[in-house]
Amino acid sequence: MKESWSMVVTYFSDVVLVFVLTFHLLLQSPLTGKALDETLSFANATGNLVYYKIVFGLLLLTAVVHGLNGVRVIALEWLHPKTMGWLLNLTVVALMAFFLSLGTYTLIVVG
Amino acid sequence: MKEARRYKSGLIPSLNPLGFNVERWSYTLHRATGVILIGYLAAHIFETFQLGAGSAAWANTMAALHSLGPFEMVGLWVVAGSALYHGANGIRLILNEMFGKLMGKPILPVYPYSPTSLGRNQRVAVWTITGTVLALWVWAGFYLLAGLGIV
Numbered sequence: 001m002k003e004s005w006s007m008v009v010t011y012f013s014d015v016v017l018v019f020v021l022t023f024h025l026l027l028q029s030p031l032t033g034k035a036l037d038e039t040l041s042f043a044n045a046t047g048n049l050v051y052y053k054i055v056f057g058l059l060l061l062t063a064v065v066h067g068l069n070g071v072r073v074i075a076l077e078w079l080h081p082k083t084m085g086w087l088l089n090l091t092v093v094a095l096m097a098f099f100l101s102l103g104t105y106t107l108i109v110v111g
Numbered sequence: 112m113k114e115a116r117r118y119k120s121g122l123i124p125s126l127n128p129l130g131f132n133v134e135r136w137s138y139t140l141h142r143a144t145g146v147i148l149i150g151y152l153a154a155h156i157f158e159t160f161q162l163g164a165g166s167a168a169w170a171n172t173m174a175a176l177h178s179l180g181p182f183e184m185v186g187l188w189v190v191a192g193s194a195l196y197h198g199a200n201g202i203r204l205i206l207n208e209m210f211g212k213l214m215g216k217p218i219l220p221v222y223p224y225s226p227t228s229l230g231r232n233q234r235v236a237v238w239t240i241t242g243t244v245l246a247l248w249v250w251a252g253f254y255l256l257a258g259l260g261i262v
Contacts, residue, residue: 011209014201021194030254040173042166049162060156067149074142103156109163 006069013066020059027052046110053111060103068092068099133237134229141200144193151190188255192248199240207233 026032027048028039038044049056072092079088128139161172176183206212207228213236215227 007208011205014198014205018198018202021198025191025194036254042162042169045159045169046162049159063152064156067145067152070145071149074145099153099156102160106156106160106163 006073010066010069010073013062013069016058016062017066020055020062023052023055024059049107049110053107057104057107060100060107064096064099064103068096132229133234137200137203137237137240140196141204144197144200147190147193148197151193184255188248188252191251191255192244195244195247195251196240199244203236203240206236 028036030036032039034044069092072088075088076085079085126139126142128136158172158176161168179186203213207214213232215230215232218227
């Protein structure tokens, strides 16, 4: 994938993240009428994952892709792209797969 | 000579925004908050993974987090501030880099150089973001740190 495309993915996921992360934070905020401890309870946390599983799935996907691509962009300034680029890309893709699997497993088991 | 050394000093000193304009400060803050957020994201995915193991595992996870004492809420407050800044500044960067907005029209580079990309609109955007994020961060602080007796 060209670097320009990876930046388009970064920009697009940023816009999506702003909305879904705001939604996620509002679910944990005092605007719900619940105390902080109450929002972190097992019943509330699993309830949110069950009711809004598509939103949380989208949040997981965009956060992992955007975050790890950001790490890759920073690391590319430290490592030489021609000699270390392939190793970096491989590591980032492996980490993406790992975190997406972990998060998807949680969504499936809880949901 | 001193300036030349500064610009050729390598990557770590290049992250030092002291003595540079607001754009450079926002660049450094964007990187720093991004690194904080990716660290938190990894921990948060592991944390929520415990939900799948049942209520006892979740209670243990919460107990482990509470055992951090005030660092738990202070840490969340730092993450909240990082998310606010990174998100708001990210929107500004999209407007800049993807749509070419908030930047002046290109001009011939004539000495002394005055980059049009650091014009009034850009400075207003940076300071508006900074003010809004600070206000929301203080509000988040009241919510998160209230139980600690700090605020």
